[in-house]
Amino acid sequence: MTESVIEIFDRVAERYDDVLPFFSEFGRLTARRLPEPQPGGRLLDIGTGRGAIAVPARDRGYEVTATDAAPGMVARLRQEQPGLDARLMDAARLEFPDESFDVVTAGLVMHLVDDAAAVTREVRRVLRPGGLFAFTTPGRVPEGFEFADGANALFGEFARHLPPQGSMGAPFDEVETLTEAGFVPRRQTDLRLELPVPDAETLWQWFQTHGTRKYFDDLPPERRDEFRRRLIDDLEGRRRPLLLRRYAWLHEARKSD
Numbered sequence: 001m002t003e004s005v006i007e008i009f010d011r012v013a014e015r016y017d018d019v020l021p022f023f024s025e026f027g028r029l030t031a032r033r034l035p036e037p038q039p040g041g042r043l044l045d046i047g048t049g050r051g052a053i054a055v056p057a058r059d060r061g062y063e064v065t066a067t068d069a070a071p072g073m074v075a076r077l078r079q080e081q082p083g084l085d086a087r088l089m090d091a092a093r094l095e096f097p098d099e100s101f102d103v104v105t106a107g108l109v110m111h112l113v114d115d116a117a118a119v120t121r122e123v124r125r126v127l128r129p130g131g132l133f134a135f136t137t138p139g140r141v142p143e144g145f146e147f148a149d150g151a152n153a154l155f156g157e158f159a160r161h162l163p164p165q166g167s168m169g170a171p172f173d174e175v176e177t178l179t180e181a182g183f184v185p186r187r188q189t190d191l192r193l194e195l196p197v198p199d200a201e202t203l204w205q206w207f208q209t210h211g212t213r214k215y216f217d218d219l220p221p222e223r224r225d226e227f228r229r230r231l232i233d234d235l236e237g238r239r240r241p242l243l244l245r246r247y248a249w250l251h252e253a254r255k256s257d
């Protein structure tokens with residue numbers, strides 16, 4: 001049996017977001033778009049990882065609670081942010097009373113949970129009426145966006161070598177899921193980032209330290225080697241400096257009264 005999503009994140013927690021500051025950068029972009037907190041404004045960040053959203057949200061003045069289901073992630077967050085309220089918790093079973101928070105955030109996690117609709121309903125339960133749910137997902141490639149490396153095309157090409165149920169993450173209809181759970185969707189914004197990458201090996205290592213690790217673990221070893229070779233060949237043919245250019249969709253919705 002292949003590892004579960006939580007087991008993978010537990011395993012990579014030690015190096016997560018160390019190779020390139022990808023998640024912390026998207027977290028910062030997300031936190032910057034949150035409304036100005038009211039005094040005592042309470043924010044829950046689910047699937048918090050190392051607190052990519054939780055930390056900048058706290059720095060903006062929110063009273064933050066950060067939760068994650070991977071013990072390694074929570075341990076690392078507690079170690080790095082001793083003052084932050086970090087708790088081990090499944091996003092599908094939030095251990096908070098109804099209407100506990102003004103804002104709930106989820107950075108690049110909703111497409112990874114077993115049942116995005118159930119998590120969305122649980123988020124609605126813990127939000128006050130009118131409260132904001134802001135989350136990011138990979139989603140479709142935005143108009144006019146161009147990758148600066150060939151990895152995305154390789155992920156598509158090699159997917160046929162994965163076993164059934166291999167890799168992780170599943171797209172879902174975010175607007176429909178929000179609406180069905182009792183939210184009023186407000187906006188979908190594509191966030192974009194560009195990070196310099198020192199060399200091809202760094203990009204390869206980056207893929208091993210977050211969710212894509214499972215994609216590679218699930219590929220047959222000879223296909224994994226072939227992917228790595230093709231990625232390195234692709235990068236050798238690219239202009240310097242090498243760039244990691246990526247996007248994420250930010251979904252914002254209010255809990256209907």
Ligand SMILES: C[S@@+](CC[C@H](N)C(=O)[O-])C[C@H]1O[C@@H](n2cnc3c(N)ncnc32)[C@H](O)[C@@H]1O
Pocket residue numbers: 005006009010023024027046047048049050051052053067068069070073089090091092106107108109112113114210211
């Ligand atoms: C791609 S990481 C994103 C972490 C963080 N939000 C960030 O942007 O860096 C996904 C995180 O969601 C967590 N996660 C996955 N499924 C979860 C669930 N059902 N409940 C809580 N956390 C979950 C993982 O342990 C991991 O830390």
